[in-house]
Amino acid sequence: HTIFLKDYAPSPYRIVAVDLDFDIFDKVTIARAQLSIEPEAETPPGTPLVLDGDGLSLSSVAIDGAPLMQSAYASDANSLTIVEPPQRRFVLETEVHLDPAANTKLMGLYRSNGVWCTQCEPEGFRRITYYLDRPDCLAVFKVTLTADAKLAPVLLSNGNLVRAGDAGDGRHFAVWQDLHPKPAYLFAMVAGDLGSITDSFTTASGKKVDLAIYCEHGKESQCDWAMDSLKRSMAWDERRFGREYDLDIFNIVAVSDFNFGAMENKGLNIFNDRLVFAQPESATDANYAGIERVIAHEYFHNWTGNRITCRDWFQLCLKEGLTVYRDQEFSSDERSRPVQRIHNVQGLRSAQFPEDSGPLAHAPRPDHYKEINNFYTTTVYEKGAEIVRMLATLLGETAFRKGMDFYFERHDGEATTIEAFLAVFADSSGMDLDQFKTWYLQAGTPQVSVRDAYDAENQTYTLELDQLTAATPGQLEKSALVIPIRFGLIGPNGSPMGWSSVSGAEVRDDMIVLREDSAVLRFEGVANRPVPSLFREFSAPVQVHADRSQDDLLFLAQHDSDPFNRWEALQDVSSALLIDAVDGKRWDDKALDGLRQAALQTLDSDTLDDAFKALALEIPDASVLGQKIGKDIDPARIHSTRKDFIAALFGPVVGTLETAYEALTSNKPYAPDAAQAGQRALRNQLLKLIVGAGGDDALAVQQYSEAGNMTDRFAALTIVGTEWTHDAAGLLADFHTRFATHDPLVLDKWLMISARADDDGVIERMQAILADPAFPKNNPNRLRSLVGSFVLSNPVQFTRADGAGFRFVTGFVADVDARNPQVAARVLTGFRIWPILEPKRREAAKAALADLQQSASLSRNTADILGRMLAD
Numbered sequence: 093h094t095i096f097l098k099d100y101a102p103s104p105y106r107i108v109a110v111d112l113d114f115d116i117f118d119k120v121t122i123a124r125a126q127l128s129i130e131p132e133a134e135t136p137p138g139t140p141l142v143l144d145g146d147g148l149s150l151s152s153v154a155i156d157g158a159p160l161m162q163s164a165y166a167s168d169a170n171s172l173t174i175v176e177p178p179q180r181r182f183v184l185e186t187e188v189h190l191d192p193a194a195n196t197k198l199m200g201l202y203r204s205n206g207v208w209c210t211q212c213e214p215e216g217f218r219r220i221t222y223y224l225d226r227p228d229c230l231a232v233f234k235v236t237l238t239a240d241a242k243l244a245p246v247l248l249s250n251g252n253l254v255r256a257g258d259a260g261d262g263r264h265f266a267v268w269q270d271l272h273p274k275p276a277y278l279f280a281m282v283a284g285d286l287g288s289i290t291d292s293f294t295t296a297s298g299k300k301v302d303l304a305i306y307c308e309h310g311k312e313s314q315c316d317w318a319m320d321s322l323k324r325s326m327a328w329d330e331r332r333f334g335r336e337y338d339l340d341i342f343n344i345v346a347v348s349d350f351n352f353g354a355m356e357n358k359g360l361n362i363f364n365d366r367l368v369f370a371q372p373e374s375a376t377d378a379n380y381a382g383i384e385r386v387i388a389h390e391y392f393h394n395w396t397g398n399r400i401t402c403r404d405w406f407q408l409c410l411k412e413g414l415t416v417y418r419d420q421e422f423s424s425d426e427r428s429r430p431v432q433r434i435h436n437v438q439g440l441r442s443a444q445f446p447e448d449s450g451p452l453a454h455a456p457r458p459d460h461y462k463e464i465n466n467f468y469t470t471t472v473y474e475k476g477a478e479i480v481r482m483l484a485t486l487l488g489e490t491a492f493r494k495g496m497d498f499y500f501e502r503h504d505g506e507a508t509t510i511e512a513f514l515a516v517f518a519d520s521s522g523m524d525l526d527q528f529k530t531w532y533l534q535a536g537t538p539q540v541s542v543r544d545a546y547d548a549e550n551q552t553y554t555l556e557l558d559q560l561t562a563a564t565p566g567q568l569e570k571s572a573l574v575i576p577i578r579f580g581l582i583g584p585n586g587s588p589m590g591w592s593s594v595s596g597a598e599v600r601d602d603m604i605v606l607r608e609d610s611a612v613l614r615f616e617g618v619a620n621r622p623v624p625s626l627f628r629e630f631s632a633p634v635q636v637h638a639d640r641s642q643d644d645l646l647f648l649a650q651h652d653s654d655p656f657n658r659w660e661a662l663q664d665v666s667s668a669l670l671i672d673a674v675d676g677k678r679w680d681d682k683a684l685d686g687l688r689q690a691a692l693q694t695l696d697s698d699t700l701d702d703a704f705k706a707l708a709l710e711i712p713d714a715s716v717l718g719q720k721i722g723k724d725i726d727p728a729r730i731h732s733t734r735k736d737f738i739a740a741l742f743g744p745v746v747g748t749l750e751t752a753y754e755a756l757t758s759n760k761p762y763a764p765d766a767a768q769a770g771q772r773a774l775r776n777q778l779l780k781l782i783v784g785a786g787g788d789d790a791l792a793v794q795q796y797s798e799a800g801n802m803t804d805r806f807a808a809l810t811i812v813g814t815e816w817t818h819d820a821a822g823l824l825a826d827f828h829t830r831f832a833t834h835d836p837l838v839l840d841k842w843l844m845i846s847a848r849a850d851d852d853g854v855i856e857r858m859q860a861i862l863a864d865p866a867f868p869k870n871n872p873n874r875l876r877s878l879v880g881s882f883v884l885s886n887p888v889q890f891t892r893a894d895g896a897g898f899r900f901v902t903g904f905v906a907d908v909d910a911r912n913p914q915v916a917a918r919v920l921t922g923f924r925i926w927p928i929l930e931p932k933r934r935e936a937a938k939a940a941l942a943d944l945q946q947s948a949s950l951s952r953n954t955a956d957i958l959g960r961m962l963a964d
């Protein structure tokens with residue numbers, strides 16, 4: 093059934109304090125809860141109290157110490173109803189027995205590698221005890237953990253440790269207390285035999301915080317980078333947002349079975365171990381950057397998420413969009429801002445844009461859902477972050493910071509809404525944000541078309557802008573959005589060009605604010621024909637349609653003062669040529685020469701940094717191109733056109749690329765810093781182009797064998813492994829034996845590449861991998877590395893015209909769904925591109941989805957995705 097935002101109502105009862113007691117045994121965990129509950133002032137006497145449960149079995153229930161009579165309550169696996177609760181404060185006591193080892197859904201309390209751990213967001217706490225499992229129910233928690241001292245020497249929960257000691261019989265206990273009222277989704281506990289590293293951080297006001305990262309024994313030395321990232325995050329949040337940490341302890345635990353990236357539980361973040369462990373020989377530069385980002389993200393949630401949380405799950409992007417914005421800003425300050433921006437936009441285009449134009453499109457703040465777990469999406473997270481970024485752009489840095497300060501002041505300790513968030517900025521700046529709010533309510537990527545003209549005689553430059561958002565499922569009418577367009581006009585010599593006056597829309601020095609469906613801007617006093625640079629820094633998450641000449645684009649690539657648009661211009665040149673070629677219109681040599689020259693100029697520049705150069709040399713990937721083409725696409729054709737294009741573009745200059753490649757070779761000891769990582773990124777980009785241009789992978793094979801770190805080794809393996817040449821099979825086998833067998837995170841890399849080969853044998857090889865009895869078929873990382881990469885990174889084989897790719901994935905989904913619905917549903921979302929495929933592939937995809945829909949007993953997660961995917 094469907095849950096609607098408009099039906100939101102506060103709970104008639106409030107839980108003020110929670111006392112939890114976990115008695116942990118190898119086979120069973122006994123969970124006793126004492127909930128101090130009181131009715132709200134307005135609650136009519138006799139209003140039943142209904143607590144959430146999920147798969148629970150109740151052993152006993154009492155109120156204020158007295159067991160309840162059968163007639164006083166009703167319970168089943170999914171709820172506990174107290175028929176007539178006292179009309180004053182009372183303590184409800186329940187006991188349930190849990191079997192964490194059998195919990196393959198990895199929600200609630202489960203065991204990972206023998207370690208007891210929890211995941212509660214969004215609705216996992218109800219799998220631990222009966223509760224008002226909703227984010228607007230805030231309570232203080234006291235948690236007692238008792239377990240065998242050998243099996244679980246480490247006992248952790250939220251907040252501060254208040255007591256610990258011997259419990260007899262070889263058992264011990266620990267009592268944790270968290271005095272910050274919090275919703276149940278931020279509860280966490282961990283019990284197990286874990287190693288750790290420790291450190292400390294002194295806050296701006298002089299408070300010492302003890303830091304620890306817990307992990308599997310033997311992995312301690314791989315946690316240093318995460319610890320370093322944590323300390324930098326803590327310092328950054330003080331500097332940039334004036335936010336200090338508020339407890340004496342901050343703990344992180346790395347676990348190997350985890351459905352997502354990580355979780356911001358108060359004072360006890362739990363992480364997927366792939367986002368904690370790093371050492372040069374097994375982690376890539378991208379892994380290091382990812383760890384830094386996610387450590388920061390979860391830490392930043394302490395203020396944007398925990399101190400101020402969401403009133404209901406429709407408001408998810410209140411905490412996620414804002415926190416992603418904050419982690420992006422952190423990465424930009426720690427590394428190169430332009431490079432960071434380009435990475436984020438690449439991610440948005442390759443994941444969020446397809447979601448926003450397909451069957452799963454939804455507003456950043458949806459107004460209904462069937463399964464909230466299916467709304468932890470790139471739209472809520474990444475588009476949510478873009479919306480906050482636009483807000484900062486429109487307000488300016490000072491007013492934005494002032495608004496944020498006001499947000500923390502006004503809403504600290506509350507569970508709140510998007511409306512309240514926007515009101516803070518409206519109130520503190522005086523800006524009317526009513527229209528801006530539409531960004532949160534409307535699904536779909538706005539399409540902005542641009543036409544311009546220059547009238548030399550009158551020295552007038554005209555810029556015509558239109559916005560249009562196409563209908564999305566369930567949302568046919570769209571209204572105009574406020575679109576901040578950072579811009580500049582560039583004169584013939586490359587320098588900025590001014591104007592004497594402008595009319596037609598709101599224009600500030602470097603920003604046009606488009607509010608209508610269309611606008612015609614007239615700039616007077618423009619001395620020469622300018623080349624416009626629009627959407628600098630990608631100032632709004634829109635798709636731009638501007639018919640610009642290759643000359644103008646190459647001019648921008650060379651002269652734009654905005655690095656993002658310099659990068660964008662080169663991408664646009666390549667895209668235009670590639671899209672024409674997919675269409676059957678071959679590129680002409682002159683156009684290719686121009687692009688090649690611009691690419692070499694970029695490579696040669698001594699002002700641009702290596703990381704930027706690496707990105708500038710990137711040829712738009714097949715999925716981004718497919719998205720741009722937008723209908724009747726044949727991924728195999730796009731893929732092969734792209735290959736030919738790279739060969740034609742760089743074939744004539746392989747020698748130059750090789751020289752540049754050699755020059756970037758370094759024998760410095762590995763460091764994960766941005767400068768070194770940039771150098772490796774450029775060198776590996778060159779390697780990819782050299783192999784792509786010459787078709788000879790010998791250099792990649794050589795790099796693979798000589799590499800002194802995983803970044804270089806994996807880059808080489810990726811180049812060879814994705815095109816299934818003779819060398820690929822051997823190299824993959826070598827990688828498996830030498831590096832992957834004893835390190836699950838390296839095994840993931842092997843699985844990823846195994847899924848990405850573009851030859852017809854790939855499906856059979858994946859089937860063999862999954863059928864191997866030794867394959868850990870309940871571990872989300874392993875499953876996603878194989879099938880997730882197949883769906884997202886192997887468009888050629890996934891969308892095979894014979895449907896074998898689709899059926900492989902639906903078969904997998906049907907199988908995994910019974911054990912872990914979240915992994916199944918997530919993988920299934922990869923089908924979202926099916927409506928834009930060419931007819932044969934489209935029919936094959938639809939048939940596979942329709943077949944899956946026939947399977948008995950699909951989870952709500954998977955049924956929901958499937959239903960939306962097939963709705964027309």
Ligand code: ARG
Binds near residue numbers: 214354356468
């Ligand atoms: N709040 C966590 C984070 O953003 C992610 C929780 C994911 N939960 C889910 N059901 N997908 O870091």
Ligand code: ZN
Binds near residue numbers: 389393411412415
């Ligand atoms: Zn988050």
